[in-house]
Amino acid sequence: MPMFHRLPPLLTRGPNRPAPSWPAASLPHRLQQHGLSLLELLVAITLGVMVIAAALGTLLMSRAVTSTTGEVASLQQDAAYALTVMGRLIRQAGALEPVQESPFAGLPMMAFEDRAVPIVTGRQGGGNESDSLTVATQSGSRVGVNVDCFGNTVSAREFSAVFAVNDSQQLTCQTVVDGKALAAAQPLVANVSKLQVRYRIAQRDAAGRDSLSMASEPPPSSTLVGAPRVVAVELCLEMEGNERLQGVAGSWTNCAGESVELQQRLRRVYRNVFYLRTA
Numbered sequence: 001m002p003m004f005h006r007l008p009p010l011l012t013r014g015p016n017r018p019a020p021s022w023p024a025a026s027l028p029h030r031l032q033q034h035g036l037s038l039l040e041l042l043v044a045i046t047l048g049v050m051v052i053a054a055a056l057g058t059l060l061m062s063r064a065v066t067s068t069t070g071e072v073a074s075l076q077q078d079a080a081y082a083l084t085v086m087g088r089l090i091r092q093a094g095a096l097e098p099v100q101e102s103p104f105a106g107l108p109m110m111a112f113e114d115r116a117v118p119i120v121t122g123r124q125g126g127g128n129e130s131d132s133l134t135v136a137t138q139s140g141s142r143v144g145v146n147v148d149c150f151g152n153t154v155s156a157r158e159f160s161a162v163f164a165v166n167d168s169q170q171l172t173c174q175t176v177v178d179g180k181a182l183a184a185a186q187p188l189v190a191n192v193s194k195l196q197v198r199y200r201i202a203q204r205d206a207a208g209r210d211s212l213s214m215a216s217e218p219p220p221s222s223t224l225v226g227a228p229r230v231v232a233v234e235l236c237l238e239m240e241g242n243e244r245l246q247g248v249a250g251s252w253t254n255c256a257g258e259s260v261e262l263q264q265r266l267r268r269v270y271r272n273v274f275y276l277r278t279a
Contacts, residue, residue, distance in 0.1 A: 068243065071266055075239040078189035079270035082171050083235060085149050085188060086133070087274040089161050090233050093135045094119040094278035118221040120230045120276070122197050130165035130195040131216075133233070134176075137161075149173035149188060163188075165195050169240065193240040196255040200232035200273070232275040241266030 123132045138158040139146050146154040149161055150173070160176040162185070170187035199218045202210045204226040212231070219228040236255035244264045251259045252267040260267075 068245070068266065071241045071243055072268070075191060075241060075266070075268050078191060079237050079239055079268070082189045082192070082237060083270065083272050085173070086163060086235060087272065089135045089137065089149070090120070090274040091277050093137050093276050120199070120218050120233060122218055124216050128194070131197040132162065132164040133197045134160050134162045148175045150186065163195065165192050169193055171195060191239050191241065192237055194238040194255065196236040198234040199230050200234065201228045202231045203228040230276065232273055234271070234273045236269065236271045239268040239270065
């Protein structure tokens with residue numbers, strides 16, 4: 001005999017029985033969810049914008065620091081290279097013929113045929129213009145060949161190197177032989193806003209004592225004993241960066257010792273003194 005189970009009254013529904021009424025607490029959970037209010041949405045958007053702004057500010061600051069650090073290193077490398085090239089030619093400027101006290105004292109290595117040849121000359125720019133510097137040297141036939149600013153061989157025994165700054169803020173060098181330029185002036189480094197040259201002058205008095213002085217222009221060459229002569233050259237390079245420094249105000253001290261506004265540019269001054277070996 002089949003067994004029939006009688007359903008509970010709440011689960012049975014006949015034609016005349018109404019649908020069961022569920023308590024509100026037993027309704028599905030999804031019917032109780034609510035969306036965000038307008039105030040909560042505005043707060044969330046504000047917090048998101050603040051987080052994004054902080055991230056962008058950190059990124060821009062990191063980029064500015066990295067760019068400035070790289071530009072400082074680049075200016076320092078360019079200045080070091082320029083001063084090295086100029087210093088090499090200044091040190092070997094002129095010519096020297098050793099005094100031979102005995103046949104084995106040495107060989108006549110270098111000697112200018114004309115002792116009045118200007119070894120170091122220059123032109124003072126004045127104002128905001130750059131100075132120019134001309135350095136002459138001569139090698140003897142037993143020494144070898146000369147080398148110009150760029151490492152190229154100069155077949156002539158005597159040549160001059162002319163340093164100047166062009167309108168594009170490039171420090172240039174030009175090789176001159178017998179008063180004629182071998183080629184157009186070529187740039188050594190860029191971002192040079194000014195070149196300042198000063199000369200240390202030595203003059204010997206009647207008692208044989210040397211006195212030193214500084215001058216912005218070299219004295220004329222002379223064959224007279226005790227005449228003023230250049231014994232050292234002081235070079236000063238004012239370097240200017242390419243990147244604009246936003247929101248940076250202040251001043252810097254140029255080669256002349258004057259305080260000048262930065263004008264939102266990175267500024268650096270590099271200075272060195274080179275002594276002539278033949279002085």
